[in-house]
Amino acid sequence: MSGIITRRALLTTGALGAGALLSGCDQVANTPALRKILFSGEKINEGLQRALSNRDSLAREYRPDQMSPFFRTNGTRNPGTPDYNAMVADQFAQWRLQVGGLVNRPLALSLAQLQAMPARSQITRHDCVEGWSAIGQWHGPLLGTVLKAADVRTTTRYVVFTCADLFSGEHYYESIDLIDAFHPQTILAWGMNGHRLDVGHGAPVRLRVERQLGYKQAKYIMRIDAVASLAGIGKGKGGYWEDAIDYDWYAGI
Numbered sequence: 001m002s003g004i005i006t007r008r009a010l011l012t013t014g015a016l017g018a019g020a021l022l023s024g025c026d027q028v029a030n031t032p033a034l035r036k037i038l039f040s041g042e043k044i045n046e047g048l049q050r051a052l053s054n055r056d057s058l059a060r061e062y063r064p065d066q067m068s069p070f071f072r073t074n075g076t077r078n079p080g081t082p083d084y085n086a087m088v089a090d091q092f093a094q095w096r097l098q099v100g101g102l103v104n105r106p107l108a109l110s111l112a113q114l115q116a117m118p119a120r121s122q123i124t125r126h127d128c129v130e131g132w133s134a135i136g137q138w139h140g141p142l143l144g145t146v147l148k149a150a151d152v153r154t155t156t157r158y159v160v161f162t163c164a165d166l167f168s169g170e171h172y173y174e175s176i177d178l179i180d181a182f183h184p185q186t187i188l189a190w191g192m193n194g195h196r197l198d199v200g201h202g203a204p205v206r207l208r209v210e211r212q213l214g215y216k217q218a219k220y221i222m223r224i225d226a227v228a229s230l231a232g233i234g235k236g237k238g239g240y241w242e243d244a245i246d247y248d249w250y251a252g253i
């Protein structure tokens with residue numbers, strides 16, 4: 001919590017103009033329910049955020065000595081399904097990342113193939129809306145490289161991630177737009193803090209979309225789909241928590 005407040009307080013006092021105002025609002029409205037009242041839903045909030053911030057800008061990156069000694073796990077800590085347990089047992093040798101939807105070249109990538117792709121390493125801060133932050137190092141190929149390999153069609157507007165874990169029978173899922181999908185810090189991380197991603201943090205692969213809050217960082221990714229609309233996926237709000245308790249779809253920070 002203190003990490004989030006400190007950063008926002010810094011923004012509020014350190015920046016001038018509308019960006020500072022928005023940070024001030026965020027500070028008051030850091031519960032989803034309040035945000036909904038203040039911004040009448042995620043669309044207006046998203047529009048405001050987009051108008052007031054440059055979405056191409058980079059998230060802050062940190063030095064190795066700034067990494068948190070402990071990076072907690074949150075949400076699902078182990079999907080624990082028979083399918084997932086079997087994947088863990090063979091160290092994800094049979095796992096394939098399915099890339100489909102509006103693509104000209106559907107892919108089924110093995111972990112070895114993902115690991116052979118050019119990778120990016122970045123040390124960033126993860127901010128969870130539940131009130132904790134941690135700085136960790138993430139390593140993996142750019143999502144953009146994978147999407148280009150799949151030859152995403154021009155009708156695509158969003159990229160949807162379907163995860164291995166189930167909440168009341170529904171898979172955790174998340175979605176981002178193409179600006180975030182091709183952002184230079186958006187990676188499919190298979191490494192964390194210098195080792196292979198562990199089960200707690202989303203093995204074999206999780207999303208890092210560094211300009212957004214924790215719940216957008218989908219763990220246990222099984223499928224990636226390019227889509228034209230989020231309607232008909234879950235309850236249509238673009239993610240598990242967005243559907244469940246009205247978290248903002250655009251969780252930019």
Ligand SMILES: Nc1nc2c(c(=O)[nH]1)N[C@H]1C(S)=C(S)[C@@H](COP(=O)(O)O)O[C@H]1N2
Nearest residue numbers: 073074075076128163172201214215217219
């Ligand atoms: N598949 C999946 N992804 C998920 C979650 C989850 O429960 N399942 N929780 C989200 C939330 S709320 C947070 S804060 C981060 C936690 O990541 P960590 O366990 O590596 O700390 O993962 C996000 N991605």
Ligand SMILES: [Mo]
Nearest residue numbers: 128129214215
């Ligand atoms: Mo979170």
